[in-house]
Amino acid sequence: MAVKDNNNLVKTTTYRVVLPFYIYAALAFLVATVLLFTSSHVFLQHYFQPTILAITHTMALGWGTMIIVGASHQLLPVLIEGKLYSNILAYLTFVLTASGIPMLVCAFYTFNMQWPAQYGALLINTGIFLYLVNVTLSIAKSGHRNVHALFILIAGLWLFITTLIGGLLVFNFTYNILSKGSLHYLSLHAHIGIVGWFLLLVTGVGSRLIPMFLISKYSNTKILWYIFTLINVGLLLFIFVFLYTSRALLYLVPVSLIAVALCMFGYFCWKSYEQRIRRHVDELMKISLLSVLLMIVPLIFLVSLANTPWVLAYGTAVFFGWLTAIILGMTFKTLPFIVWNKIYHEKAGLGKTPNPNDLFSSRMFNGMALSYLVGFICFTVGMLLTNSLAIKTGALLLLCCALLYNVNIFKILFHKECVK
Amino acid sequence: MVINANTKVAAILKQNPATLEAIISLSPKFEKLRNPLLRKLLAGRASVLMASKISGCSIEDFFAKLKPLGFDTDNTIPVSSKEKKKAPDFIRSLQPEQIVLLDVRPIIALGKDPLNVILEKIRALDDGQVLKILNTFEPTPLMHLLQKQGFESYAEEMNDNLVETCFYRKSGVIKMEAPTVINTNESLDEMLVTFKDKLQIIDVRNLEMPLPMLTILEAVDSLPAGNALFVYHKRIPVFLLPELVQRQFDYRIKEISDGDVHLLIFKV
Numbered sequence: 001m002a003v004k005d006n007n008n009l010v011k012t013t014t015y016r017v018v019l020p021f022y023i024y025a026a027l028a029f030l031v032a033t034v035l036l037f038t039s040s041h042v043f044l045q046h047y048f049q050p051t052i053l054a055i056t057h058t059m060a061l062g063w064g065t066m067i068i069v070g071a072s073h074q075l076l077p078v079l080i081e082g083k084l085y086s087n088i089l090a091y092l093t094f095v096l097t098a099s100g101i102p103m104l105v106c107a108f109y110t111f112n113m114q115w116p117a118q119y120g121a122l123l124i125n126t127g128i129f130l131y132l133v134n135v136t137l138s139i140a141k142s143g144h145r146n147v148h149a150l151f152i153l154i155a156g157l158w159l160f161i162t163t164l165i166g167g168l169l170v171f172n173f174t175y176n177i178l179s180k181g182s183l184h185y186l187s188l189h190a191h192i193g194i195v196g197w198f199l200l201l202v203t204g205v206g207s208r209l210i211p212m213f214l215i216s217k218y219s220n221t222k223i224l225w226y227i228f229t230l231i232n233v234g235l236l237l238f239i240f241v242f243l244y245t246s247r248a249l250l251y252l253v254p255v256s257l258i259a260v261a262l263c264m265f266g267y268f269c270w271k272s273y274e275q276r277i278r279r280h281v282d283e284l285m286k287i288s289l290l291s292v293l294l295m296i297v298p299l300i301f302l303v304s305l306a307n308t309p310w311v312l313a314y315g316t317a318v319f320f321g322w323l324t325a326i327i328l329g330m331t332f333k334t335l336p337f338i339v340w341n342k343i344y345h346e347k348a349g350l351g352k353t354p355n356p357n358d359l360f361s362s363r364m365f366n367g368m369a370l371s372y373l374v375g376f377i378c379f380t381v382g383m384l385l386t387n388s389l390a391i392k393t394g395a396l397l398l399l400c401c402a403l404l405y406n407v408n409i410f411k412i413l414f415h416k417e418c419v420k
Numbered sequence: 421m422v423i424n425a426n427t428k429v430a431a432i433l434k435q436n437p438a439t440l441e442a443i444i445s446l447s448p449k450f451e452k453l454r455n456p457l458l459r460k461l462l463a464g465r466a467s468v469l470m471a472s473k474i475s476g477c478s479i480e481d482f483f484a485k486l487k488p489l490g491f492d493t494d495n496t497i498p499v500s501s502k503e504k505k506k507a508p509d510f511i512r513s514l515q516p517e518q519i520v521l522l523d524v525r526p527i528i529a530l531g532k533d534p535l536n537v538i539l540e541k542i543r544a545l546d547d548g549q550v551l552k553i554l555n556t557f558e559p560t561p562l563m564h565l566l567q568k569q570g571f572e573s574y575a576e577e578m579n580d581n582l583v584e585t586c587f588y589r590k591s592g593v594i595k596m597e598a599p600t601v602i603n604t605n606e607s608l609d610e611m612l613v614t615f616k617d618k619l620q621i622i623d624v625r626n627l628e629m630p631l632p633m634l635t636i637l638e639a640v641d642s643l644p645a646g647n648a649l650f651v652y653h654k655r656i657p658v659f660l661l662p663e664l665v666q667r668q669f670d671y672r673i674k675e676i677s678d679g680d681v682h683l684l685i686f687k688v
Contacts, residue, residue, distance in 0.1 A: 012655055079629075215633065215637065278663070344673075348656065348674070349607055349609075349672050350607045350608075351607060351672075355661060355665040356661055357662045357665070
C-alpha cells in the first residue's frame with residue numbers, strides 16, 4: 001500500500017522482510033531457555049563464564065535484537081509516515097546477523113575465541129551497520145521527523161557501537177588490541193547495549209505503541225524529549241566515568257539521570273493508561289505494562305552491584321525480566337496483524353474475515369504468561385538465595401513459556417485463510 | 421461502435437480516448453472531464469442526453485463531433501422534448517426556512533465528488549423541506565439517481581455559471597426506515613447497496629497516527645442504529661479490527677489502489 005501524500009510515499013513494509021526476524025527470535029528464545037535449563041547450576045557461580053556468555057548473547061542478540069530490528073522495519077515507516085529505504089538492506093541485515101549469532105554463541109559456549117567468534121562478530125557488525133544505514137536513509141528520505149524516529153535512529157547507533165565494542169573484545173582475546181583484558185570492558189559493552197540500544201528503543205517505540213494500544217488520547221512530546229536527553233546524557237556520562245576516572249561513587253550520577261528518565265517514562269505510561277478510551281485492558285497489554293514496572297528491578301540490583309549474585313540477578317532481570325516481558329506482550333500485538341494483512345488484505349472486501357486476535361490461542365498465551373511470571377520470580381529468587389532447586393524450577397517454567405510461545409507463533413504463521 | 425442518446429459518456433471515452441478532446445471542444449462546461457477523478461465519476465453517470473443538457477448543446481452537435489472518430493449514431497431513440505419545465509407551485513411558494521442550501525461549486529473546483537455530501541444532506545431532509553443545490557450545470561445524472569430514491573427535482577438556470585436545482589420528496593413517499601436485513605456473507609459492494617440510504621462517510625487519509633483510529637471509533641460509537649460507516653483510509657487499519665469486533669461491529673475492506681482503502685463498518 002502506498003499513497004502520495006505531501007510528496008511522500010507511505011508504504012507498509014512487506015511481511016517478507018519482517019517475518020524471518022520473528023521466527024528467528026522465537027527459536028532463539030527457545031534455545032536460550034534450553035541452555036538455561038541444562039546449565040542452571042552455573043548461575044550460582046561467577047558471571048564471566050562460557051555458558052552465561054552464550055545464554056546472554058542468545059537472549060540479547062538472537063531474541064531481543066532480532067525481534068526489535070525486525071519490528072522496527074515495520075514500525076519505522078509508520079512513525080515517519082514514509083517507507084523503508086531498502087528491502088534488500090533489510091534482507092542482508094537478516095542473513096548476516098542470523099548467520100553471525102550462532103557462530104558467536106557456539107564460540108562462547110565452547111569458549112573458542114578464534115575464527116568462529118571473530119567471523120561471527122564481523123557478520124553481526126556488518127548486519128547491524130546495514131540496519132543503521134537503512135534506518136538513517138529511511139528517515140532522511142521521508143522528511144517527516146519526530147521524536148520517536150530519533151529514538152530509533154540513536155538507539156540503532158548505540159547498537160552499532162555495542163556490537164563494535166563487542167567485536168573488539170572478541171579480537172582482544174587473541175590480538176591484545178585494547179589496553180586491558182576483555183573482562184574489564186564487559187560492563188561498558190553491556191551497558192551501552194542495555195541502556196543505549198534496548199532502553200532507548202523500548203521507551204521511544206513504547207511511548208508511541210502503549211497509548212495507541214490503550215487507545216489513549218494522551219500525548220506529551222516534551223516529556224519524551226526529556227527522557228531522550230536524560231538517557232543519552234546519562235549514558236555518555238557513564239562512558240566518561242568508565243574511561244577516565246576510577247571513582248565508583250561517580251557512577252551514581254549517570255544512574256540517577258537514567259532513573260529519572262525511567263520515572264518519567266513510568267509517568268507517561270500511567271497518564272496514557274489513565275486517559276485511555278478502552279476501559280478493558282487485555283492480557284497482552286497487561287504483560288507489556290508489567291514490563292514497564294520491571295524496569296525498576298534491574299535498577300535496584302544495579303545499585304547493589306557489589307557481588308556476583310546481584311550482577312547475575314541484574315542481567316537476568318534485564319534480559320529475562322523486562323525485555324522478555326515486553327516482547328512476549330508485543331509479539332501478539334504485532335505478528336497476528338502482519339500475518340492477517342498478508343492473507344486478507346486483498347480479500348477483506350469479499351466477506352467476513354477473522355479477527356486478527358483470533359489467529360493465536362489466547363489460552364496458550366495465558367499459560368505462557370503464567371509460566372513466565374512464576375518462572376522468572378522462581379529463578380531470580382533462587383539465584384539470590386543460592387537455591388539450586390528454585391533455579392531449576394524457574395528455568396523449567398521459562399522453558400515451558402518459550403515452548404508455548406513458539407507453538408503460538410507457528411499457529412499464527414500457518415494460519416489458513418477463511419473468508420465466510 | 422453505435423451510440424445513441426442513452427450511451428454513457430464513459431463508454432465513448434473508453435472506446436476512443438481521443439473523444440475526450442472532441443467532447444471538451446463542444447462546451448467549456450466539459451473542461452471538468454480533464455480531471456481524471458471527476459471524469460471517472462461524472463462520465464460514468466451521464467449519458468449523451470444528460471451531457472447535452474448539462475452543456476446546453478444539442479445531441480446532434482454531439483453526434484456530429486463523434487462521427488469522424490469512428491462512431492455510428494442511432495437516432496431512433498426518442499429524445500425528450502426540450503420544452504422548459506414549469507416550476508411547480510410548491511417551489512414558488514417556498515419559505516426560506518424550508519430551503520436547505522448547498523453550494524457544490526467549491527467542492528467540484530477542488531476536483532472532488534460532491535455526491536456524498538449531497539446524499540448526506542438529502543437524507544436529513546424533513547418532509548416539506550427542499551434541498552437547493554447550486555452548481556454550474558444542470559445535474560441531470562443526479563436528478564435521475566435521486567428520482568429512483570423518491571425525490572422529484574426542478575432545475576433552473578439563473579445565469580451561465582449558476583444553475584439552481586431543487587430536490588424534494590415525492591408527495592406520499594414517507595421517509596422509510598425499513599429494517600435492514602444484513603447478510604453477513606456479503607461483499608463490500610453488496611453491503612454498500614444494502615446501506616445506500618444509511619451511510620455515514622468519513623475521510624481519515626490526512627490524519628496522523630493515532631488520530632485515524634480515534635476518529636473512526638468516535639464515529640462508530642455515535643453511529644445511529646441500522647447505519648453503516650464508510651471510511652476512506654490510506655492503509656488497512658489492522659489494529660482497529662479487534663476494537664470493532666469487541667464493539668460487535670463487522671467490517672469489509674477493499675484496497676482500491678496503493679494508499680486508497682475503503683472500509684465499511686456495520687453492526688453485526
